[in-house]
Amino acid sequence: MKNQKSTEVNKLIENCTHLDRVHYQDRDLLINEYFKKNIPCVVTGLTEDWQTENWTLAFFKENFGDLKLNVERTNATTKKVESKEMLMKDYIDYVISNDSEPEDNPFYNNTDFNPPTALYKDYKLPEYFSCMFNNLKEVDTMPTLSWIYLAPVNSITGLHTDIANTSAWNLVISGTKFWVFYPTEQAHLLRNGGVNPFNPDFDMFPSYKNAKPMVCVQKPGEIVVTPGGMWHAVLNMKTGVSLTENFVNKYNLEVVQKYCVENNISLPVV
Numbered sequence: 001m002k003n004q005k006s007t008e009v010n011k012l013i014e015n016c017t018h019l020d021r022v023h024y025q026d027r028d029l030l031i032n033e034y035f036k037k038n039i040p041c042v043v044t045g046l047t048e049d050w051q052t053e054n055w056t057l058a059f060f061k062e063n064f065g066d067l068k069l070n071v072e073r074t075n076a077t078t079k080k081v082e083s084k085e086m087l088m089k090d091y092i093d094y095v096i097s098n099d100s101e102p103e104d105n106p107f108y109n110n111t112d113f114n115p116p117t118a119l120y121k122d123y124k125l126p127e128y129f130s131c132m133f134n135n136l137k138e139v140d141t142m143p144t145l146s147w148i149y150l151a152p153v154n155s156i157t158g159l160h161t162d163i164a165n166t167s168a169w170n171l172v173i174s175g176t177k178f179w180v181f182y183p184t185e186q187a188h189l190l191r192n193g194g195v196n197p198f199n200p201d202f203d204m205f206p207s208y209k210n211a212k213p214m215v216c217v218q219k220p221g222e223i224v225v226t227p228g229g230m231w232h233a234v235l236n237m238k239t240g241v242s243l244t245e246n247f248v249n250k251y252n253l254e255v256v257q258k259y260c261v262e263n264n265i266s267l268p269v270v
Helices: 004-015 027-035 057-064 088-100 117-122 184-189 206-210 253-262
Strands: 021-023 041-044 068-074 081-087 146-151 156-160 167-182 214-218 223-226 231-247
Touching: 004 167, 004 214, 004 231, 021 027, 027 041, 057 088, 057 146, 057 231, 068 088, 081 088, 088 146, 088 231, 167 184, 184 206
Parallel strands: 021 041
Antiparallel strands: 041 223, 068 081, 146 231, 156 231, 167 214, 167 223, 167 231
């Protein structure tokens, strides 16, 4: 990854606050210092007995190769979104070929790829990550809040806040991700997510020079926790596979309820 993205990432790594790493067994610390205070962190040690290490690109190609994916990218010049439908096996071939000659802006599969039912047995979450809406998956209006990402090197998820201000956890199974998080008091510097933190245009967004994000480099087996309502972006520094779930529990229910009230969204009854 030798391009403008890597130059900016190196600057961010050198000059920004890095997320704390907390072992998953430090439950009280995680809840009191991170979940309740809406602070992102990296959780370690949780996945050692999970079966997700078997979720390789080859595994998905062999077992789910005929699954249709929607892939997309945003043209850097026109800002138009390019999208197309591909079979998973063809997209995986594309991801692998991108390793030898990386595109600066590769196609990336979006959130249409929910984990096949058979894979949910491969991991088990502690209660502080469980979602109170998991038992409502049969409700037509309740979206699935789990996604798998097959990521080519250099692909990014641009600045955004998560659906309905839910919190999220993300596990890197293979590859490496670089994350940037912006505390609430810096949200006004981001121009509603218009900034690309991996290649910022300071002429267009001069106020962004004052932003001081929190960052982390996430490696296999590590879980990054994103607080509800916090702006963040992700760069895939290496090709890989990851799993993410959004969740609502007693620690973030208030911020989700506030979002739903402000946007006239009805929450399911639990």
